[in-house]
Amino acid sequence: MGEKELNLITTVIILIIIIIITMSILIIIILLFHRKEKEKHKYEIEFLNIQNQKYLLNTRLEIQEQTFTQISREIHDHIGQRLTLARLYVNELAPKIDGAELDLLHESSSMIEEAIRDLKSLSRSLTANIIQTDGLIPALQLEINRVKKITQTAIELQIVHDEKIPFMHEEKELIIYRIIQEALQNIIRHAEASNVLICFIFKNNLLELTIQDNGKGFNQDDFKRNRSTQSSGLINLKKRAEMLNGQFNITSSLGKGTTLSFKFPYSTNQNSHADNQTNPA
Numbered sequence: 001m002g003e004k005e006l007n008l009i010t011t012v013i014i015l016i017i018i019i020i021i022t023m024s025i026l027i028i029i030i031l032l033f034h035r036k037e038k039e040k041h042k043y044e045i046e047f048l049n050i051q052n053q054k055y056l057l058n059t060r061l062e063i064q065e066q067t068f069t070q071i072s073r074e075i076h077d078h079i080g081q082r083l084t085l086a087r088l089y090v091n092e093l094a095p096k097i098d099g100a101e102l103d104l105l106h107e108s109s110s111m112i113e114e115a116i117r118d119l120k121s122l123s124r125s126l127t128a129n130i131i132q133t134d135g136l137i138p139a140l141q142l143e144i145n146r147v148k149k150i151t152q153t154a155i156e157l158q159i160v161h162d163e164k165i166p167f168m169h170e171e172k173e174l175i176i177y178r179i180i181q182e183a184l185q186n187i188i189r190h191a192e193a194s195n196v197l198i199c200f201i202f203k204n205n206l207l208e209l210t211i212q213d214n215g216k217g218f219n220q221d222d223f224k225r226n227r228s229t230q231s232s233g234l235i236n237l238k239k240r241a242e243m244l245n246g247q248f249n250i251t252s253s254l255g256k257g258t259t260l261s262f263k264f265p266y267s268t269n270q271n272s273h274a275d276n277q278t279n280p281a
């Protein structure tokens, strides 16, 4: 084989190697691009799913708020009116009787009066605009007073903050208010607690909220295993926390009480119901 042919073969081999390397690089680039596109597509689908879930949750919570408003109106317009009328009738009987019967009548009248007051405060606690008018902390204090009246439980509200209590956006405050209402509802229904501590710690744009009771507690594994489709309270708490990009954790064991802990990032909303909010600390 002559030198010329050898050179030709070397050139061909080099060319083939260059072609193979170029093609490999091209294939790797195409594969990488394809993988990136696939990942992008996956993230887009995940993003859409999350958006969709948030949308569904928003709709569900909106429906729940509408239901609360309807119940609140029903209590105010119908049940409240009827009780007011009943109290009037009872009071009209007063001049016609005396003695022990009159005492009973007065007692009935004040019981009806108390029921009207309780229903009014229940009706108010159900409306969303309690947050617009009062702000979260005063609305919570009203709620705590309402719950204290129907249970023997001591409920303490602790608020730790730097200078002033920060004001959050109203929708956020409403969600936190509903979270605490559900937690209190659970304590009334299940805990048999004598003490409850609700603690807010506002620090560096993070709100740490804990609701702690010293009641009978529950076994979370048993609850997960036997969860009835009827129980939605704790699940809703988790979803509500997610809506605020927050974290939620439950610590509970039999005989040792239950603690619900939340962490919510927040940005302050200086203009919101600022004039109404008092400093309870």
Ligand SMILES: Nc1ncnc2c1ncn2[C@@H]1O[C@H](COP(=O)(O)OP(=O)(O)OP(=O)(O)O)[C@@H](O)[C@H]1O
Residues within 6 Å of the ligand: 186, 187, 189, 190, 191, 213, 215, 216, 217, 218, 223, 230, 231, 232, 233, 234, 235, 258
């Ligand atoms: N503070 C608590 N103390 C003791 N047990 C609790 C407490 N909170 C929740 N539980 C237990 O966890 C279960 C689930 O609570 P969850 O709020 O999800 O449902 P629920 O209160 O039974 O029904 P609802 O859907 O009306 O809220 C309760 O049935 C109860 O056994």
Ligand SMILES: [Mg+2]
Residues within 6 Å of the ligand: 182, 185, 186, 232, 233, 234
């Ligand atoms: Mg519940």
